[in-house]
Amino acid sequence: MSSVAESLSVLAALPGVPEATAAARDACTGLRWHEALRRRIPQAAAESRVRGARASAALDGAQVSVDLVRDLMRGAAAWPPEPDPLEQVLRGVVQATAETEHLRTLVVTAPAQALARLHTAAAAGLLPPGQVGRPRRAGEQARELADLGPAPDGDEVPPRLAGIVRLVLAAPQAPAVVVAALVHAEIAVVRPFVRGNAVVARAMERLVIQASGLDPTGVAVPEVGHGRESGAAYLGALAAYASGTPQGVALWLTHCGEAIVAGAMEGTRIADAVRAGRLG
Numbered sequence: 001m002s003s004v005a006e007s008l009s010v011l012a013a014l015p016g017v018p019e020a021t022a023a024a025r026d027a028c029t030g031l032r033w034h035e036a037l038r039r040r041i042p043q044a045a046a047e048s049r050v051r052g053a054r055a056s057a058a059l060d061g062a063q064v065s066v067d068l069v070r071d072l073m074r075g076a077a078a079w080p081p082e083p084d085p086l087e088q089v090l091r092g093v094v095q096a097t098a099e100t101e102h103l104r105t106l107v108v109t110a111p112a113q114a115l116a117r118l119h120t121a122a123a124a125g126l127l128p129p130g131q132v133g134r135p136r137r138a139g140e141q142a143r144e145l146a147d148l149g150p151a152p153d154g155d156e157v158p159p160r161l162a163g164i165v166r167l168v169l170a171a172p173q174a175p176a177v178v179v180a181a182l183v184h185a186e187i188a189v190v191r192p193f194v195r196g197n198a199v200v201a202r203a204m205e206r207l208v209i210q211a212s213g214l215d216p217t218g219v220a221v222p223e224v225g226h227g228r229e230s231g232a233a234y235l236g237a238l239a240a241y242a243s244g245t246p247q248g249v250a251l252w253l254t255h256c257g258e259a260i261v262a263g264a265m266e267g268t269r270i271a272d273a274v275r276a277g278r279l280g
Contacts, residue, residue: 004166008174011182014250020257021175027264028215034268036275037217045101045218047270047279049073053097055223056202059231062090073098088126092196096122096203097223100210104218107207111168112161115192118203122196135161135192142191145198147235148242151191160190168208176212180205180222181256185241202226209260219267225259234259 071077187201237255240248
């Protein structure tokens with residue numbers, strides 16, 4: 001067994017994690033067999049991306065209606081020519097979440113490329129073109145997610161990013177919930193980009209959950225699960241992970257399991273609406 005697989009096995013056995021992993025797996029299995037998903041997966045998956053983008057944007061402080069996000073994602077509404085700061089955040093989230101539709105194969109074969117494409121989607125318009133789609137370099141700072149402590153220096157990013165890539169590639173050797181949660185948290189803690197790290201972290205979690213086979217339909221909405229309690233539990237669990245203690249890591253992993261359960265419940269509501277013809 002590789003050292004990565006051994007580490008994943010240890011983390012997957014932390015107190016509370018096996019139960020959270022099993023609950024997430026059962027919830028996603030139930031969603032997979034929903035009657036509406038026999039023939040209408042694309043419609044339901046598209047709505048999942050809409051609701052995921054809205055929830056992810058809210059976690060970054062951009063509160064908007066699901067109808068607006070749906071119209072933006074399907075091209076029925078136009079972005080303002082000069083978006084204000086919140087609109088810029090929303091555009092990055094919408095673009096990154098939409099990009100996940102095209103990266104399911106790439107994320108398991110070339111995770112670094114998938115990260116670059118997600119960041120290009122998330123940060124276009126937020127950063128100078130030379131900083132988009134590439135990791136931070138020495139001297140470049142990331143000031144996001146300050147509650148997690150200072151981000152590593154730019155010269156520490158390449159080896160930490162290589163570790164994230166190894167995590168994604170190890171997905172078949174560990175519960176998908178654990179791998180997706182660790183990838184999410186490591187991106188948030190390392191902050192490999194100058195800006196847009198939290199958006200990329202949540203989009204990567206969505207991708208790993210789908211590509212691993214945990215949610216093959218792509219209808220679960222884990223971002224909604226993270227957004228419970230106005231995101232306070234999400235940020236608190238991330239901070240616990242950043243502490244590096246076994247208890248903190250276990251708290252984050254169980255939080256992610258619960259978020260996936262909540263996301264599967266949201267996916268079931270989407271599937272119910274698709275079956276009834278009530279989708280907005």
